[in-house]
Amino acid sequence: MRQLRSWLPTRLTAIKVAVFVAIASIVLGGTAFAAATLYAQYGAVKNVPNAEAWAALEPRYVGQAACGSCHEPEVAAQDASAHIDVSCESCHGPGAGHSLSDEAAREVSLTEPESEICSTCHATTAGRPATYPQVEVDEHYEGGECLRCHDPHSIVAVRPPDITHPRAKLPDCITCHAPDGLKEIPSGHEPVADRVCLSCHGRVAEPVR
Amino acid sequence: MTVRLGGRAFVLDPRAAYGTVRGEIESMSRALQAWLCLLLVLMALGAVGAIFTIAPGTEVFGTTPSFEWGILISAYVLFAITTSGLCLGASLGTVFGIELFRPLEKRHAILAVLTLTTAFGIIALDLHYPVRMVFGAVFNPSLASPMWWMGAFYAGYLVFLIVEVWSMFTGHDRIHQWACTAAAGMAIIAPTTLGAVFGVLFARSYWFGPFTPVTMLVTAQLAGSALLGIVFFLVVRFQRTGFERGRRLAIPAIRILLAVGLVASTVLLGRQLVDGLTTADEAFYDATMVLISGPYAVPFWIRVIAGLAVPLVLIALPVTRTTLGTGVAACLAFGGVVMDRLLFVNVGQVVPGSTVGGVVSDPYVPYTPSLVEISIVIGAFALVAFVYTLVERYADLREADAHLGFHLPEFIASVRARITAGRTVGDADGAHEGNVGIGS
Amino acid sequence: MSERTPLDQRAPGPMESPEPASPALGSEIGLEAGERPPGFLDGRVSRRTVLQAGVVAVPCLAGAGLVFTALDRFVNGDPAGAEPVAARYDASGHRWGFVVDTDSCVGCGMCVVACKAENGVPEDPEYSRTWVERHITTADGTVRVDSPEGGIDGFEPGDPPTMVDGSPVVDARFVPRLCMQCENSPCTAVCPVGATYRTPDGVILIDEERCIGCGYCVVACPYGARYIVPAAEDTPRGVPGVADKCTFCYHRITAGLPPACVEACPVGARRYGDLDDPTSPVSVVMAEQPTTVLKEELGTKPRVHYVGLEAEVVS
Numbered sequence: 001m002r003q004l005r006s007w008l009p010t011r012l013t014a015i016k017v018a019v020f021v022a023i024a025s026i027v028l029g030g031t032a033f034a035a036a037t038l039y040a041q042y043g044a045v046k047n048v049p050n051a052e053a054w055a056a057l058e059p060r061y062v063g064q065a066a067c068g069s070c071h072e073p074e075v076a077a078q079d080a081s082a083h084i085d086v087s088c089e090s091c092h093g094p095g096a097g098h099s100l101s102d103e104a105a106r107e108v109s110l111t112e113p114e115s116e117i118c119s120t121c122h123a124t125t126a127g128r129p130a131t132y133p134q135v136e137v138d139e140h141y142e143g144g145e146c147l148r149c150h151d152p153h154s155i156v157a158v159r160p161p162d163i164t165h166p167r168a169k170l171p172d173c174i175t176c177h178a179p180d181g182l183k184e185i186p187s188g189h190e191p192v193a194d195r196v197c198l199s200c201h202g203r204v205a206e207p208v209r
Numbered sequence: 210m211t212v213r214l215g216g217r218a219f220v221l222d223p224r225a226a227y228g229t230v231r232g233e234i235e236s237m238s239r240a241l242q243a244w245l246c247l248l249l250v251l252m253a254l255g256a257v258g259a260i261f262t263i264a265p266g267t268e269v270f271g272t273t274p275s276f277e278w279g280i281l282i283s284a285y286v287l288f289a290i291t292t293s294g295l296c297l298g299a300s301l302g303t304v305f306g307i308e309l310f311r312p313l314e315k316r317h318a319i320l321a322v323l324t325l326t327t328a329f330g331i332i333a334l335d336l337h338y339p340v341r342m343v344f345g346a347v348f349n350p351s352l353a354s355p356m357w358w359m360g361a362f363y364a365g366y367l368v369f370l371i372v373e374v375w376s377m378f379t380g381h382d383r384i385h386q387w388a389c390t391a392a393a394g395m396a397i398i399a400p401t402t403l404g405a406v407f408g409v410l411f412a413r414s415y416w417f418g419p420f421t422p423v424t425m426l427v428t429a430q431l432a433g434s435a436l437l438g439i440v441f442f443l444v445v446r447f448q449r450t451g452f453e454r455g456r457r458l459a460i461p462a463i464r465i466l467l468a469v470g471l472v473a474s475t476v477l478l479g480r481q482l483v484d485g486l487t488t489a490d491e492a493f494y495d496a497t498m499v500l501i502s503g504p505y506a507v508p509f510w511i512r513v514i515a516g517l518a519v520p521l522v523l524i525a526l527p528v529t530r531t532t533l534g535t536g537v538a539a540c541l542a543f544g545g546v547v548m549d550r551l552l553f554v555n556v557g558q559v560v561p562g563s564t565v566g567g568v569v570s571d572p573y574v575p576y577t578p579s580l581v582e583i584s585i586v587i588g589a590f591a592l593v594a595f596v597y598t599l600v601e602r603y604a605d606l607r608e609a610d611a612h613l614g615f616h617l618p619e620f621i622a623s624v625r626a627r628i629t630a631g632r633t634v635g636d637a638d639g640a641h642e643g644n645v646g647i648g649s
Numbered sequence: 650m651s652e653r654t655p656l657d658q659r660a661p662g663p664m665e666s667p668e669p670a671s672p673a674l675g676s677e678i679g680l681e682a683g684e685r686p687p688g689f690l691d692g693r694v695s696r697r698t699v700l701q702a703g704v705v706a707v708p709c710l711a712g713a714g715l716v717f718t719a720l721d722r723f724v725n726g727d728p729a730g731a732e733p734v735a736a737r738y739d740a741s742g743h744r745w746g747f748v749v750d751t752d753s754c755v756g757c758g759m760c761v762v763a764c765k766a767e768n769g770v771p772e773d774p775e776y777s778r779t780w781v782e783r784h785i786t787t788a789d790g791t792v793r794v795d796s797p798e799g800g801i802d803g804f805e806p807g808d809p810p811t812m813v814d815g816s817p818v819v820d821a822r823f824v825p826r827l828c829m830q831c832e833n834s835p836c837t838a839v840c841p842v843g844a845t846y847r848t849p850d851g852v853i854l855i856d857e858e859r860c861i862g863c864g865y866c867v868v869a870c871p872y873g874a875r876y877i878v879p880a881a882e883d884t885p886r887g888v889p890g891v892a893d894k895c896t897f898c899y900h901r902i903t904a905g906l907p908p909a910c911v912e913a914c915p916v917g918a919r920r921y922g923d924l925d926d927p928t929s930p931v932s933v934v935m936a937e938q939p940t941t942v943l944k945e946e947l948g949t950k951p952r953v954h955y956v957g958l959e960a961e962v963v964s
Contacts, residue, residue: 266889337862345842402840
C-alpha cells in the first residue's frame with residue numbers, strides 16, 4: 001500500500017496535472033471540434049450528404065400520370081392521338097403545386113397555350129426531319145390560329161359543319177361573302193379567300209328540296 | 210517605444226506617429242512624393258475594384274462561361290512566374306556560389322515576396338470563395354489536380370521565401386543557405402506546375418501539351434531577370450544603396466540572365482509556331498493563326514519584335530552593352546512577358562473548343578476586360594511598386610560582403626569526406642571560411 | 650515491438666535517449682562529440698515517472714477522446730438519426746445513360762424550357778444546362794452551327810436551305826447538348842478541392858458548399874457544359890459563384906422519374922435509362938441503332954450517346 005502510494009503523484013503534482021489535463025482537454029477538444037467541423041464541411045466524406053441533398057430537391061414536372069387523375073378526358077384523347085408522346089407539361093408548364101389540391105390548383109394555374117406553341121414544333125423549319133409533319137403556317141391557315149380548327153389534345157382538325165347553301169350553281173364564296181360584298185361573312189370570320197373556306201368547311205351541298 | 214528602421218528611429222505612439230509620418234513625408238523629395246501619391250491613387254483604384262468582387266457571383270468581370278479566365282488569371286500567372294524567376298536568378302549566387310550573381314540577393318528576395326503575395330491577392334479576388342480554397346485544399350486534397358499541387362508548391366515556396374528574407378536580415382547564415390536552396394527548388398517546381406495547370410487541359414488545344422510547363426518555367430526566368438534588370442537600372446540611375454556594386458556586378462549579371470531567358474523564349478516560341486502551323490489539330494492551328502494574322506496579331510508581333518528581338522539586340526551589341534542599354538532591354542523584355550502571358554491566357558480560350566451553354570462563338574470568343582478587372586490589375590502593379598519604394602527607402606539593403614554559400618565543389622568534397630569518414634561533420638564550416646565574398 | 654520483453658532489457662525507445670545526441674547536433678551547438686548535452690528527458694526515465702505519466706495520460710486521452718466523440722456527434726449529427734435518400738434509392742445499383750436521337754429532334758426547345766424551370770437555371774442563355782444546336786453540313790464538309798438563345802424559343806421557321814456559301818447542303822439536323830457525365834471526366838480530375846465528384850451511379854455533381862468558383866472545371870470541359878452560377882434570383886441551389894451543370898435531374902432519377910428534358914420532349918428524341926438494364930429505353934435504342942459519342946478521340950467516355958451523328962465534327 002505504501003509502495004503504491006509512493007507511485008501516486010503528490011498533491012502539488014496532482015494539482016499541476018489537473019491543470020494540465022484541463023488545458024490539454026480544452027486545446028485538444030477545440031482542435032478536434034475545429035477539425036471535425038471543417039472536415040465535415042470540406043472533407044471527401046461530404047460527397048454522400050451532398051448527393052443526398054441534390055436528390056432531395058423537389059421535382060417540378062410531375063408527369064402525365066398525375067395530370068390524368070383529374071383531367072382524364074384530355075389525357076385519354078391525347079393518348080389516342082399522334083400526340084401520345086407529348087407530355088401535358090410540355091405545353092402547360094410544370095405542374096408542381098397545381099396538382100396538390102383544389103385550393104392550390106386555383107392558386108397555381110398552368111399556362112393556357114396559344115396557337116403559337118403549335119408552330120414551335122410544326123412550322124416548317126430547316127433541320128427538322130423530312131418525315132415530321134410540318135406546315136407553312138401562313139399558307140396552311142392565314143393568321144396561324146391553329147386552335148380554331150384543331151383540338152389541341154386529339155389534334156385532328158374538328159371540321160366545321162358542311163354548308164347547305166340555297167343555291168346550287170355557285171361561284172367562289174367570296175364573290176358574295178366579302179367585306180362590303182352582297183352578303184356578310186358568316187359567324188365573324190375574318191375576310192378569307194375562297195379556297196380557305198373550303199379547306200375547313202365541307203363542300204357546299206345541294207339545296208334541300 | 211521606438212523602432213529602428215534603416216538607421217531612422219520611429220516612435221510608436223499615436224500622437225508621435227502622426228508627426229513622424231508627416232516629418233517623413235516632408236523629408237521626401239517632390240518627385241518621390243508625387244510618385245508615392247500616384248501609386249496611392251492607383252492602389253485606391255484597385256481597392257475599389259476589389260470591393261466589387263466581394264459578393265460572389267456578381268458579374269463584375271468581363272468573363273463568360275465561354276471565356277472563363279480573364280486578365281486576373283493573366284496577372285496572377287505573371288506575378289507567380291515573376292516571383293519564381295526572381296528567386297531563380299538570385300539563387301545562382303547563394304545556392305550555387307556563382308560570385309557574379311551575389312549582389313542580387315536582398316532586393317530579389319524582397320521583390321519575390323512582394324510579387325508572390327500580390328499573386329495570391331489577385332487569385333483571392335478572382336476566386337468567388339477564397340477561404341473555402343484553404344480549407345478545401347487541406348481537408349480534401351485533390352491529388353489529381355495540378356491546381357492543388359500548384360497551390361501546395363507556391364505555399365511551400367512562400368514559407369521558404371519568408372524564412373529566407375528573415376534569415377537574410379537577421380544574419381542567420383546557415384538557415385539562410387538552406388532556405389535559399391529550398392526556395393530555389395520550389396521556384397523551379399512551382400511555375401512548372403503552374404504550366405501544368407494549363408498543359409493538362411486537352412479541351413484547350415493551345416494550352417495542352419508537354420511544352421506548356423517548360424515554356425512557363427523559361428518565361429518565369431525571363432520575367433524575374435527583366436524585373437531585376439529594371440530595379441537595378443533604377444538603383445544605379447538614382448545611386449541607391451550598393452549602386453557601385455550594382456553597376457559593376459548586377460548589371461552584367463542581369464545581362465547574362467536576360468540573354469539566357471530571351472534566347473530560350475525565342476527558341477520555344479519558334480518551336481510552338483512550327484508545331485502550330487503543321488499540326489493536324491484544327492483548334493491549335495486556328496489559335497496559331499489568331500496570333501500570326503488574326504485578332505491578336507498586333508500585340509503578338511509587338512511582343513516578338515519589342516519584347517524579344519530588340520532586347521536581344523540591345524544585349525548583343527557592344528554599343529548598347531551599357532547600364533542604360535541593359536535597363537531599356539529589361540524594360541522591353543518585361544513588357545514582352547506581360548504581353549506574352551496576356552496572349553497565352555487569352556488565345557487559349559479565343560478559339561471556341563465547343564459551344565458553351567448554347568452560345569455559338571463565330572469565329573472567335575469575345576472578351577473585353579471589365580473596369581473592375583483592369584483596376585485590380587493596375588492596383589496590383591501599384592502595390593508592388595509602392596511597397597518596394599518604401600523598402601528601398603527604409604530597409605537596410607546593403608549586401609553582406611561574405612555570404613556563406615554552398616560553394617558547390619567544396620560542398621561535394623565535404624559530403625565525400627563525410628561519407629569516407631563515416632561520421633557526420635557540421636556542414637563543412639571550415640570549407641566556407643575560405644570562401645570570402647567579393648566586393649568588400 | 651511485437652515481442653514482450655522485460656522492461657529493463659528492451660531496446661531504448663525514443664523517449665529514453667540513452668545515447669548521446671548525434672554528433673551533428675552536438676557540434677551544431679558547440680559541443681565535442683561524446684559530450685552529452687544536458688536536456689529535457691535526459692538520462693534514463695525511472696519506472697515511477699513512467700507510471701505517473703501513465704496515470705496522467707490515460708484519463709487525459711480518454712477525456713479528449715470522449716470530447717472528440719461528443720463534438721463529432723454534435724457536428725456531424727447522429728448517424729442513425731439521419732434518413733437518407735438511400736432508403737428509397739440504391740445509387741450503386743444503377744448505371745445511368747442517355748441517348749439523344751438527332752434523327753427525330755425537331756428543335757422545339759421544350760427541353761431547354763423544362764430544364765430551366767425544373768432546376769432554376771438562370772434565364773440568360775449563356776447559363777444553360779442543356780441547349781439545342783442546329784448543324785447544317787454542306788458538301789465541302791463544313792458544319793455551320795447556330796443556336797439562337799440556346800434554342801429556348803425554338804428556331805426561326807423557314808424552308809431548309811439548299812445552298813450555303815455556294816456549297817450544297819447535305820445534312821441539317823438539331824443536336825441537343827447537355828453534360829456528358831463522362832466516365833473519364835476532366836472536370837473532376839482538375840478540381841483542386843474535390844468539390845465536383847462522381848456518384849456511384851455515374852452522375853457528376855457539384856458540392857455548392859465546397860466549390861471555390863475558380864472556373865478550372867469550366868475551361869477543362871471539352872463540351873462546354875459548365876458555367877459559374879451568377880448572382881441571379883433563380884439559381885439551382887441558391888448559391889452564386891459556384892460551378893453548375895446538368896445533373897441528369899438527380900432529384901428526379903433518384904425518385905424514379907425521368908429527367909425534366911426527357912419528360913418534356915414531345916418527340917422522344919431524348920431517352921434515358923439504366924445502361925445495365927436491357928429493357929430500359931436507352932438500352933433498347935442502343936441495341937437497335939448505331940450510336941456515337943461526341944469527341945470520342947478525347948477518351949472522356951461520355952454516358953450521353955447520339956443517334957444520327959455519323960462521326961460529324963462537332964464544334
